[in-house]
Amino acid sequence: MVKRYDRFEALKGVSLEVTAGQLVALLGPSGCGKTTLLRTVNRLVEPSEGTVYLGGRDVRGLDEVELRRGIGYVIQSIGLFPHMTVLENVMVVPRLLGWNKTRREPRAREMLALVGLEPALYAHRYPRQLSGGQAQRVGLARALAADPPVLLMDEPFAAVDPPTRERLQDEFLRLQAELQKTVLFVTHDLEEAVKLADRIGLMNMGQIEQYDPPSELLGHPKTEFVRGFLGPARTLLRLSRLPLEGLIEPLGPRSPAVQIPQTAMAREAFSSLLAHGGRELGVTDGNGQVIGVVRLETLLQAASEEG
Incomplete structure (x- = not known):
């Protein structure tokens, strides 16, 4: 259980298991606990009850700084350092982990190419010189640079226009098929969750109403809340799977x-x-x-x- 500072419960009895290599979308209305649940994994929120296991280890027994350096974290606001070049931004975590320059710079260039940003064109630009979609790609490259087994993504594509968002989703699907990271992906967008996820955890008021593959969620809503949240879009979205x-x-x-x-x-x-x-x-x-x-x-x- 995780409590907000106002002492109202943010999460209540949540039990969730994510298989290695899967992308799990945490879906639901604003304020339902999606981001709180995500942030318990890297201890940005400390549970008052219960346990979070990562690779079979209780995260409370791990040094929180080392824990966070070993988990990729991508957020809506991106969080690029404005005074650093694109290449320097991507090298941040490898540098903190003690990688020498001869190792971290080639890795950063490799990650930029992987997310579709030609290093020769983008490595020495600054964040202010990027479009929203390009900046999100840099944020993803930075999260992947140290090759973390787990990625936490909090509405990473929400702040860009719909065509750019669709391209970023397609690019991320390509990357995930290649890299097979274990991903927790927060979104309030049903169509995005159905498109990207192996499983969806639909949340309501701090609880998980249903946790299933998209086809099962769309085909067999288990509660009235789930049925109402899916709405008429459920019919068309079923066809996409x-x-x-x-x-x-x-x-x-x-x-x-x-x-x-x-x-x-x-x-x-x-x-x-x-x-x-x-x-x-x-x-x-x-x-x-x-x-x-x-x-x-x-x-x-x-x-x-x-x-």
Whole structure:
């Protein structure tokens, strides 16, 4: 249990296990305890009851400074040091850990390239010379520089415009597929959680109402709060996690002019149908051959089913 300074409970009976290599999104309305829970992991908030284990070790038994240096932390406000260059910002944690310059500078350059910032162009710029999206990438590079096994991310993409946010999400998914970090990701955005997370912890008033993979959360809301929070968007979001393969029907005498690969998700097919004003799409295999069709009615039925 974690208490706020005003002595009201911020967290109540939370029990949460995160598997190594998974991205878990903490989702919920403002003030529900998401950030408080996140900050118990690196002891920025000390629990008054209960235990937080990291790699099987009670974090209270670890030196708090060393603990924080070993955990990547990315926040909405980024927190870049304005008087340091981009390269110097990325090298901050390796320098604190005692890495020599011949080790930390190549690592910082590698991380900048990894997040899509060419070191030759960005290494010697200052934060004021960056766009919001570029600054967020630098913040992510800095969090990854010392190769921490755990990343804590508190609404890291919330302060940028929607197109930039989508690009950052796509870039982060690519990085996570490559690096397989264990990530706790705070967001109030349902669509972001569904897109990024392996599991979602939906919180309400300091408690976890449901903790499940996105497809399970969307398909089987366990409480009225969960159902209400998901709202009408649940139907469309289910399609974003639903593979197209299971919805393919036999090809008729004529092949539809508009086609989509069988590896696509159902939401892509739904969007394509809306864009073209059709009622069915041809589905192609890896060789580009049409192997069947997917129909609008089938997609709508799959999106609305529970169970």
